[in-house]
Amino acid sequence: xxxxxxxxxxxxxxxxxxxxxxxxxxxxxxxxxxxxxxxxxxxxxxxxxxxxxxxxxxxxxxxxxxxxxxxxxxxxxxxxxxxxxxxxxxxxxxxxxxxxxxxxxxxxxxxxxxxxxxxxxxxxxxxxxxxxxxxxxxxxxxxxxxxxxxxxxxxxxxxxxxxxxxxxxxxxxxxxxxxxxxxxxxxxxxxxxxxxxxxxxxxxxxxxxxxxxxxxxxxxxxxxxxxxxxxxxxxxxxxxxxxxxxxxxxxxxxxxxxxxxxxxxxxxxxxxxxxxxxxxxxxxxxxxxxxxxxx
Amino acid sequence: xxxxxxxxxxxxxxxxxxxxxxxxxxxxxxxxxxxxxxxxxxxxxxxxxxxxxxxxxxxxxxxxxxxxxxxxxxxxxxxxxxxxxxxxxxxxxxxxxxxxxxxxxxxxxxxxxxxxxxxxxxxxxxxxxxxxxxxxxxxxxxxxxxxxxxxxxxxxxxxxxxxxxxxxxxxxxxxxxxxxxxxxxxxxxxxxxxxxxxxxxxxxxxxxxxxxxxxxxxxxxxxxxxxxxxxxxxxxxxxxxxxxxxxxxxxxxxxxxxxxxxxxxxxxxxxxxxxxxxxxxxxxxxxxxxxxxxxxxxxxxxxxxxxxxxxxxxxxxxxxxxxxxxxxxxx
Numbered sequence: 316x317x318x319x320x321x322x323x324x325x326x327x328x329x330x331x332x333x334x335x336x337x338x339x340x341x342x343x344x345x346x347x348x349x350x351x352x353x354x355x356x357x358x359x360x361x362x363x364x365x366x367x368x369x370x371x372x373x374x375x376x377x378x379x380x381x382x383x384x385x386x387x388x389x390x391x392x393x394x395x396x397x398x399x400x401x402x403x404x405x406x407x408x409x410x411x412x413x414x415x416x417x418x419x420x421x422x423x424x425x426x427x428x429x430x431x432x433x434x435x436x437x438x439x440x441x442x443x444x445x446x447x448x449x450x451x452x453x454x455x456x457x458x459x460x461x462x463x464x465x466x467x468x469x470x471x472x473x474x475x476x477x478x479x480x481x482x483x484x485x486x487x488x489x490x491x492x493x494x495x496x497x498x499x500x501x502x503x504x505x506x507x508x509x510x511x512x513x514x515x516x517x518x519x520x521x522x523x524x525x526x527x528x529x530x531x532x533x534x535x536x537x538x539x540x541x542x543x544x545x546x547x548x549x550x551x552x553x554x555x556x557x558x559x560x561x562x563x564x565x566x567x568x569x570x571x572x573x574x575x576x577x578x579x580x581x582x583x584x585x586x587x588x589x590x591x592x593x594x595x596x597x598x599x600x601x602x603x604x605x606x607x608x609x610x
Numbered sequence: 611x612x613x614x615x616x617x618x619x620x621x622x623x624x625x626x627x628x629x630x631x632x633x634x635x636x637x638x639x640x641x642x643x644x645x646x647x648x649x650x651x652x653x654x655x656x657x658x659x660x661x662x663x664x665x666x667x668x669x670x671x672x673x674x675x676x677x678x679x680x681x682x683x684x685x686x687x688x689x690x691x692x693x694x695x696x697x698x699x700x701x702x703x704x705x706x707x708x709x710x711x712x713x714x715x716x717x718x719x720x721x722x723x724x725x726x727x728x729x730x731x732x733x734x735x736x737x738x739x740x741x742x743x744x745x746x747x748x749x750x751x752x753x754x755x756x757x758x759x760x761x762x763x764x765x766x767x768x769x770x771x772x773x774x775x776x777x778x779x780x781x782x783x784x785x786x787x788x789x790x791x792x793x794x795x796x797x798x799x800x801x802x803x804x805x806x807x808x809x810x811x812x813x814x815x816x817x818x819x820x821x822x823x824x825x826x827x828x829x830x831x832x833x834x835x836x837x838x839x840x841x842x843x844x845x846x847x848x849x850x851x852x853x854x855x856x857x858x859x860x861x862x863x864x865x866x867x868x869x870x871x872x873x874x875x876x877x878x879x880x881x882x883x884x885x886x887x888x889x890x891x892x893x894x895x896x897x898x899x900x901x902x903x904x905x906x907x908x909x910x911x912x913x914x915x916x917x918x919x920x921x922x923x924x925x926x927x928x929x930x931x932x933x934x935x936x937x938x939x940x941x
Contacts, residue, residue, distance in 0.1 A: 338743070345742040349752050352736060356756060359816065362780060363770045374773075377796065379783040421666045428662035432655045438937070440663065445936050447674055449870075449929035451877040453898040454918040457684065457905050458677035461691065481673045484666055542763035544880045545898075549906065560765040564884055567769065574773055581766045588761045596754055604828050 367391070367578035374574045390579030400580070402555055403562040408587075410472050410558060411540040414479040418536045419529060421480075422487030427517065429488065430495035447485045455481065456549045463550060470552040478546050483536040490535075494528035495521065531598040538588055559584045678922070685915035694912075701916035711917065714888075714895040721811050721882075721896055722875040728815040729871055730864070733822025738856075740823070741830040753827070760820035768884035771813040775799035803893035806886050810894050814881050818874075822867055829863035830856070869932040873925055897921050 366374055367390050369383045394400045428434075429441065459478055463469040468477075498521060506516035522529075544560040551557055557565075563584060566577050592599055650657070685701055687694040705711050736756060740749055759767065774780045782796035791797070799809045833856065841851045879898035882888055888895035888903065897917065905914030 342743060345739050345744055346748070349736075349739050349744075349748075352739070353752060353755050356759060356816070359767075359770045359774060360758060362774060366773065375778045377778050377783060378786045379778075379780055421669070424662045425666035428659040432659035434656040434659040437659075440667070442933055442937060443670070445933050446926075446929055447670060449873045449925060449932065450674060451898070451918070451921050451925050453877060453879055453901050454681055454922050455674070455677045456902070457911055457915055457918065458680040460906075461680070462677070477669075478673065480669055484670060488666060538761065542765075544763065544765050544884075545902075548883075549902075560763050560880075563763075563765050563769055567772070567884075577769060578773070581769055584766055585762050589758060592757070592761055593754070596750070600753075600757075600824055604825060 390575035407559040413476045414540040415536045418483040418487040425488045426491035429492045444485045487532045490532045531601040687912045689911040690909045714900040718896040725875040729822045732819045736823045737826035757820040764880035767817045806894040833859045
């Protein structure tokens with residue numbers, strides 16, 4: 316006779332003890348494996364940080380010193396003393412913020428239309444939006460290159476802001492739409508009965524209520540824009556317009572052996588996202604999940 | 611009454627009684643003011659919806675549909691940007707006979723298959739561990755730490771791995787320390803044709819598995835607990851519970867993310883471009899990097915466009931499956 320052990324917490328039967336011990340063993344195993352996984356997966360990141368604080372000669376040592384023998388901030392000094400890098404950080408920040416702002420505003424408008432109205436072509440629009448997320452971006456490079464040269468926008472940060480919308484806007488629309496769908500429309504209607512205009516109702520009820528979706532979509536958009544590389548390679552030529560990813564790549568050619576500088580730069584390039592993530596983890600995970608499960 | 615489900619009775623009343631609205635449509639020739647008004651009323655939803663939609667739609671059509679048409683047109687031309695000559699299917703014919711194209715195609719498939727399978731395996735294993743009865747704070751902390759590689763730019767991640775895989779890097783250092791290789795015989799993982807593609811794939815696996823982990827964890831947490839309780843009463847072992855409950859319940863999520871990741875890996879550019887540039891001797895070339903080099907270095911824009919169109923056709927087929935799945939969820 317088997318009974319559910321969970322309902323008999325006081326019973327001390329051999330079976331119960333066995334179950335308990337087995338569960339304990341499994342949990343201990345889970346903790347152990349997770350800690351091991353964290354160590355293995357974190358190793359490259361830890362290595363990036365330790366190399367960034369070593370003198371460069373030490374990096375080339377074979378076999379390597381696992382712990383830095385000499386601590387130095389040379390790499391960081393080189394970056395902070397060179398104006399070029401500041402420009403790159405500012406460019407990336409500006410482009411990413413612009414893209415995020417535009418995607419959220421235009422995305423929220425489109426998402427509202429898709430969530431609140433029934434209209435001709437709605438299915439087609441949705442299908443189009445889902446397809447655009449799957450687009451091979453390298454396909455777009457050649458036409459973009461030609462178009463922006465013709466428009467005189469080649470090698471400008473504006474061109475980056477525009478093209479980044481191709482992959483951030485569909486995501487924002489779909490994510491905000493699914494969030495808006497979950498907010499009952501009665502609330503807006505009540506606001507309109509109380510004398511709000513439609514826009515007033517949107518700004519007073521819908522938008523404040525869906526702030527988690529805005530933070531999630533905004534963060535994810537910011538991440539995509541901050542990390543984008545392909546278009547930055549194709550559309551930007553001069554240093555003053557360069558963004559981080561592109562700068563890191565050209566560093567490899569320029570300072571081919573200065574690994575501590577490169578790793579210092581990599582740490583600095585990753586820091587804003589990691590910090591944002593620490594504080595807004597919940598929304599970020601939501602955004603990540605929503606990107607794929609559009610329902 | 612199509613107007614009803616806008617659910618806006620107050621504004622409907624306002625429109626009907628507002629004289630301003632009548633006079634605005636009234637003066638038009640041909641259609642009488644009342645016809646115009648009823649047309650407006652009938653298509654009210656459409657007009658409102660598209661007035662919210664048009665900026666985003668306009669941008670996306672201009673940024674996606676126009677370039678797509680342009681790249682298809684260009685693929686039938688011989689072009690170096692200065693001049694264009696019509697060559698019909700010439701580029702495609704050349705492409706199909708180009709061993710380099712087939713090589714990069716094959717390597718893209720290898721890169722994609724290994725990336726997706728390993729992402730799924732590692733992601734599922736970690737999601738299962740995180741879903742066990744562990745301390746909530748520890749769970750959040752572990753999940754947070756394990757996501758970090760996914761936050762990094764592929765360029766940054768690539769750079770870290772270039773450093774680690776270098777002849778003087780930690781991988782060789784590790785192998786020397788355990789005595790597998792001699793200190794003088796260290797391997798140049800990215801410089802050796804037999805290991806270059808594998809190294810790039812390894813970096814991609816490391817960087818992108820958190821996506822699978824997070825999605826699968828969300829999937830696992832949605833599995834009803836009663837199913838496991840029932841299975842326990844029936845005396846089902848853990849592996850059997852996994853096989854008969856967990857996997858079937860996760861099937862939807864797994865199919866979705868596998869499709870998505872296949873598309874993402876198939877079009878991947880950054881890892882290869884940053885770590886090896888497709889080399890040595892094309893040993894790690896994938897389609898995206900081949901298109902870039904053919905277009906922007908050899909300046910064969912027509913040929914590169916033809917390659918891009920082939921890639922598009924492959925991806926579009928996979929996307930079609932994904933879109934069909936997603937759309938059936940949507941409506």
